[in-house]
């Protein structure tokens with residue numbers, strides 16, 4: 001469903017009355033709130049069928065950095081007024097039990113998102129959770145921190161076929177025609193620490209020579225359904241304000257079909273490159289496929305997995 | 311702690327024996343696995359004190375797109391062999407109860423990450439979860455999809471002070487001296503749908519004129535502790551292979567102090583800009599602060615919150 005930012009906090013009393021029924025979900029964290037928000041978003045996926053067209057509108061309200069009991073209780077009191085569901089992550093056990101008690105007392109439905117997983121990890125490791133929220137212990141700058149930043153900066157510099165002489169330095173090279181989502185996919189993977197280069201396929205233009213020198217196991221082709229691509233390109237041409245001349249060419253069906261065929265031939269010439277159909281896939285879904293294949297190729301595991309060491 | 315990708319899956323038998331004790335966490339999803347991975351990473355934050363220096367090493371193994379019971383059971387059998395903890399998100403209730411039963415039967419400790427939150431939302435909305443995994447219902451391209459992609463593309467184009475004529479089109483403008491994390495922060499915010507421009511502050515150089523024409527409520531200054539900045543710049547100079555001449559200047563303490571003072575004066579001249587100290591903050595932590603201030607300014611709520619409509 002369409003997500004919109006910047007909902008007015010008092011939308012429950014908005015003018016046309018249609019928003020009167022919006023159910024509130026309060027998200028509270030002593031950290032950033034991104035973990036709880038991610039979980040709420042995924043769980044809301046189970047209600048897509050009734051969220052579509054705002055059939056059962058939901059509004060989420062994220063409260064981050066909540067690290068004292070006064071502020072916590074103030075928020076829960078507000079949740080009572082708005083009939084909200086409270087979803088929280090609180091590292092300090094005195095805070096999380098205060099939340100639990102207050103919710104019980106005041107009748108606010110609530111879920112402690114990380115409680116069960118933290119307990120499970122504690123008994124798995126045979127160690128107790130520190131109870132310290134994110135930011136309490138100032139961890140020195142890690143290798144991981146520098147690696148991610150380097151990956152992001154590399155990926156930005158390599159966007160859209162720039163600096164082909166650096167292709168060999170990439171962990172992953174993405175290729176596909178315009179609007180197959182190379183840029184957002186590259187950035188998503190970069191945030192996860194991979195150096196990504198993306199190289200556009202344009203009908204009639206040669207691919208950079210350096211691409212043929214890159215280990216083909218790093219290269220991934222992206223393809224997409226013709227009519228969906230046309231829809232995306234039309235939207236693109238409108239927002240870019242392309243002249244109607246170039247717009248027609250760019251988003252015309254014959255041209256798109258030929259360009260996808262041109263890409264298909266290139267992919268056929270490079271049978272080692274996996275070709276991923278991005279039609280109707282969200283960026284993070286395509287990223288999951290790319291990384292699964294990438295790690296399989298590196299490790300030749302019997303069972304497809306992505307492993308990390310903490 | 312330092313996270314490393316590409317752990318060998320059979321690291322339990324690695325040579326020096328130090329990794330023999332690495333405890334495995336299996337992450338299983340019928341979707342991408344990113345939600346469960348995010349939750350595991352946050353929960354592991356509670357064990358930082360024993361993860362540091364690999365005192366109690368943990369390795370995570372992510373299995374995504376697990377949507378049939380055969381593959382699920384195969385993974386759980388492997389978890390038995392590796393003494394792993396199983397953390398899962400499975401939308402289909404027959405799959406999630408299969409996981410629960412198999413884990414009980416074979417003695418695998420396990421947590422269903424989204425089960426409780428999905429039930430809480432179901433009773434809050436008075437609607438049943440669809441049981442359909444991500445990707446099962448092909449949602450048409452939403453406005454949200456296009457908005458995010460536009461934000462990412464805008465943000466890349468505006469990186470590092472490029473195209474100052476477009477500053478007015480940004481939702482958020484970040485400014486600070488080199489290595490205050492403007493680029494990764496911009497990209498993080500762009501992924502959340504905000505168009506971000508970042509403008510470097512360089513001692514002795516004028517800021518672009520267009521910056522003074524931008525609504526000052528959109529602008530955020532970044533600052534950082536001197537010695538931490540020096541450490542970051544030294545690492546940077548090394549990986550960039552700067553000549554030792556320019557390296558010295560760039561990462562020399564006197565120069566850094568003067569540059570931070572220069573930035574401080576600029577911030578003092580623009581008292582509306584909030585100045586955020588990024589020292590020892592992770593990118594997502596700074597992002598949380600920026601967005602909290604950004605939404606407060608827009609809505610002048612009594613209670614600091616970020617609201618969204620689904």
Ligand SMILES: Nc1ncnc2c1ncn2[C@@H]1O[C@H](COP(=O)(O)O)[C@@H](O)[C@H]1O
Pocket residue numbers: 029030031032033034035036089090091114132133134135351352353354355356358
């Ligand atoms: N590195 C960390 N150290 C300690 N606690 C953390 C860490 N990262 C996240 N948390 C905790 O995990 C929960 C979710 O974090 P967040 O996603 O920032 O809201 C909060 O209770 C945080 O305090």
Ligand SMILES: Nc1ncnc2c1ncn2[C@@H]1O[C@H](COP(=O)(O)O)[C@@H](O)[C@H]1O
Pocket residue numbers: 041042043044045046048339340341342343344345346399400401424442443444445
């Ligand atoms: N848009 C969605 N529609 C239905 N289920 C979803 C959606 N997004 C995530 N999920 C489910 O939420 C869980 C976590 O998703 P993921 O982060 O992709 O692993 C999985 O069980 C997914 O199937």
Ligand SMILES: [Mg+2]
Pocket residue numbers: 160182183
């Ligand atoms: Mg692109």
Ligand SMILES: [Mg+2]
Pocket residue numbers: 470492493
């Ligand atoms: Mg930068």
